[in-house]
Amino acid sequence: MTTKNYSKELFEYAQQADITDDITYRPEQSFWQDAWRGLRKNKAAIVGLCTIIIVILLAIFGPFMNSHGYDEQNIARTNLPPKIPVLENIPFLGLNGVDSRGVDQYEAKGITEYFWFGTDELGRDLWTRVWQGTRISLYIAFLAATIDLIIGVAYGAVSAFYGGRTDNIMQRIIEVLVGIPGLIVNILLILILKPGIISITIAMVIVGWISMARIVRAQILKLKSYEYVLASRTLGASNQRLIWKHLIPNTLGPIIVATTFTIPGAIFTEALLSFIGLGLQPPTASLGTIVNDSYKLLRIYPHGMIVSSIVISLIMISFNLLGDGLRDAFDPKTRK
């Protein structure tokens, strides 16, 4: 069949090398080290993380970066467009204090100071207000997300793991809570408590944890009949061990995704409540109240709306990017 000539030596038995495993040594690393390594390789997640850190830093230090207070009103300098040193020389950026009608408001009003994000209708410095607002929005969002996370995960895990009657009762409670529209609960609660950071957080948490609880319950119901959970049980593992070592870690993906949705969701709810007047009361600033204040002037002085919207969007996008990255980083299957 083959006409090619082969030398005779080729047909001797080959030395059976020791069974070569194609497996190489890998340094020992903890779960968290592995996760961090995985996260670092995800560029989008790192961009998201950096943006979040920058936003947080600005939220903490931004208000101190100029001398204006967040509630410092001055009718003489209302509705000034943004003006930033150096950047004012690049005309198309629109950061030179000229408004949409082509009038340089700074010159017209005789103001020599620079307002980086401009001022609002009461002449308050927007830079200070935006970062002050971001601080409060983030604070509410983190608080609400953390409480949602703790209650939701615990409730869902207990309900699914113990099953039977426990599950039945716990699910009926959830159904009752879901049956009442969230907004009505919020409004009633804020009417009883005084509007403020804590009451808004409580109002959001009261119904907010339910979706988390449901996600966790569905996951754990599925996971608890998996053979590795049974194997652990046959080894004599306690319920606590099963929940913490096997069930929760394998639910992390959906938990992280749900949390990254909760944070922007909470920022929005706060904005919505502020918008209908049940949120934070003036002069306290939050991203929601700034949007609320400046949307009325959108046609003529759009800068207030633009700046606060950009900050909200940045926060949302970067949390989503980071959430995606975290989910992958915690899942060994997607790690390389």
Next chain:
Amino acid sequence: MKKLLQVKNLSVSFNTYNGEVQAVRNISFDLFEGETLAIVGESGSGKSVTSKSLLRLNPTETTMLKSGHILYNGHDILTCSEQEIRAIRGAEISMIFQDPMTALNPTMTIGKQIAESIKKHTTLRGQQITNRVIELLQLVGIKEADKRYKQYPHQFSGGMRQRIVIAMALACEPRIIIADEPTTALDVSIQAQILELLKSIQQKMNLSIIFITHDLGVVAKMADRVAVMYAGKIIEIGLVDEIFYHCQHPYTQGLLAAMPNPDIDTDTLYAIPGTPPNLLHPPIGDAFASRNQHALKIDFKEEPPLFQVSDTHFAATWLLHELAPKIVPIHQQLAQVQQEKHKAPAVFDKEHPYLSLKEVKQHFSLGKNAVNKAVDGITFDIYKGEIFGLVGESGCGKSTTGRSIIGLNAITSGEIRVDGRNINDNQTKKDKLAFNRKVQMIFQDPYSSLNPRMKIADIIAEGLAIHGIPKNEWKPKIYELLNIVGLTKEYANRYPHELSGGQRQRIGIARALAVEPELIIADEPISALDVSIQAQIVNLLKKLQKERGLTYLFIAHDLSMVKYISDRIGVMYRGKIVELADSQELYDHPVHPYTRALLSAIPLPDPKLERERNRIIFNEATYQANRNNESESFIEIRPGHFVMLTEEEFDQYQLAQEGGILL
């Protein structure tokens, strides 16, 4: 014979995140009219990809067609238009899938589902279609077809659903049927029925069948020709007798040798070492060389061409080259060794059984007034150091029995004693932990039995952690266990998804061994593994049993493997043990009709035998109907051989014995 389909130099790759996976590498074969061509291979050998290419069913986004032609009826299937291929799919070439549970749409009646392709491909309309559907259902052996065609898939059993899937495939009278593991998800007796059905339909309609499977027994029963695939290549192709009796490739020889032969007693099964290569980076030369003990130097340098053995038989191995040394095929070597050995029967302490079950019942409530009697009063003992096999079909309660013994379910009634102690008495935490150390379990599915988020080291160490062994002793213990199950310590820092199925099953065994148990319940430990890997795991289990004096309860549905590994076997049927005997005795003289049917339904890897064999059919309905269940009892008909018989059946049996008819 007429060539119906020609595959020429087909190469298919998949674009994955990690790179290009060369799933099928340059294969060629023909399909003749009216024949059954079986494609055999392990998972990942490219057999399913090949079959899907024939209908262009591989996902278009990731599939890269590297080269080749598939010629059918003047068309090249790989390059013809979408319209042409649609006219071929279903009408000319149709497909039967593996899992009948997911192949049917649960929201459509089966009649409508079958009618779909008739509407598309024929001119029949209205009542004609209905008539055709009923005719098809009758053809595949569904009774009362005129009523049942209006039913939904969930109203049919698994075997019935597979018949419906076959009816769908036959709807437009295709010329070729591609059956992709059509019986893998079914029980042996139903598998036998489906295979017989396919054969009879083939004869009636002069069909050509491409039969894809990993089970050599099924191949022996079904095939006219066999193509053996390994690492994306056809390494041997020939008539079924040529492959089974004169195979040339060391891989084929190894596969055949790895099947336990019920007629020969051996201590260890032949196992092909190692695992199949990664097709991301296919090896240079012969892909099988690194697993071949007789590999030649040239195997590592150059790929062997297909050598012709006879007119119909080709094999790709350098051993067929004129310069190559002549070696005795593996299965013949084994046969010689096996003739000499004779196993002395093991002696067990029968006074003090290690595990003893008395009238154990496990009922599950299914809501109001409905009870699932998963285990319905079983009694048996397992002696120390024994391997006890428990066989039965799915749903017979064998796995539930295993889980009840280890305490995953609280039993409804009865008594389970381990090492003389009733396991339901000891309720303190300490006693329970002590019990958990004594009895351990190995699970069926190597993919779901390891926590994907834990490293191998942590998985193995879990038992150590639970039983309070100080942390500084873990590492040496983990390495020791890895070594025992045949892995290196480098595996400790891996995650389960990086391992193959066989390696994962080894980790499962190491986890069970970590607490130094005395009894191991192995719940179908090999049924999810490839043939060549099965033998490795069975050998490992046997070796461990010998070295450590372990006692096994080996639960499986594969009677030939159970027969090979077990000292005694219990056959379960509908929650009861219907027959219990020494494995050889049970195999030679089965008495209960269910056992006999089960034994005759196992496909054996021996085509000549398969042609002669007659299957004993166990008709459940008539068996139940003519039976006085009240008077049944577990009768010892021979020393150590118990059968569940009614008085009537026992009388019949004795009569038959006196008449000299051996049942």
